[in-house]
Amino acid sequence: MLLNPIRKIKNGYADIGEKIVTENYDAIYKYCYWKLGNSEDAQDITQDVFLSFIRNINTYSDRGKPRAFLYTIAKNLCINCNKKHRPDYLESTKEIIDTYSTEKINNITDKITLEHIVNQLPQEQQEVIVLRYVHDLKVNEIAVITGKSRFSVRYRINLALSTIKSKLNGSDYIEKEFTK
Secondary structure (H helix, E strand, O other): OOOOHHHHHHOOOHHHHHHHHHHHHHHHHHHHHHHHOOHHHHHHHHHHHHHHHHHOHHHOOOOOOHHHHHHHHHHHHHHHHHHHHOOOOOOOOHHHHHHHOOOOOOOHHHHHHHHHHHHHOOHHHHHHHHHHHHOOOOHHHHHHHHOOOHHHHHHHHHHHHHHHHHHHHOOOHHHHHHOO
């Protein structure tokens, strides 16, 4: 009976907090890895997300699910980490695509093409696509995480999907993009 898990944690039910960590750890790690492109930083930030979650539980205002709160913390910590390190590498979705899309994308060329297309999307579109289709979050949750309206999130998802679809349907896309 997890009707209000945050309130239960605030009232001392530590096992609920433990359950939230267990259920969300892998997804938060993958999100951090996607944002940072580095396994060590992603592990550190993931740990920091859950520590921050527990430390700041009393400031949480019971709006939405704890998962959205965790992603919001992760997003902010990843931004701070990127500011510290100022890496010049491109953020990659390779590991996420390899992990989650094996059943959906059987052809290695399609995987490479999809990864290439997603990496070319503007950052805001990449983020909503990954949150929606890789982390399986609802539009409302993505809106909370990104600080954008539901309309804006839907618009970005549709725009990204339209771009992906048009590039995948382009008959000579692979030849043009990989022979430059």
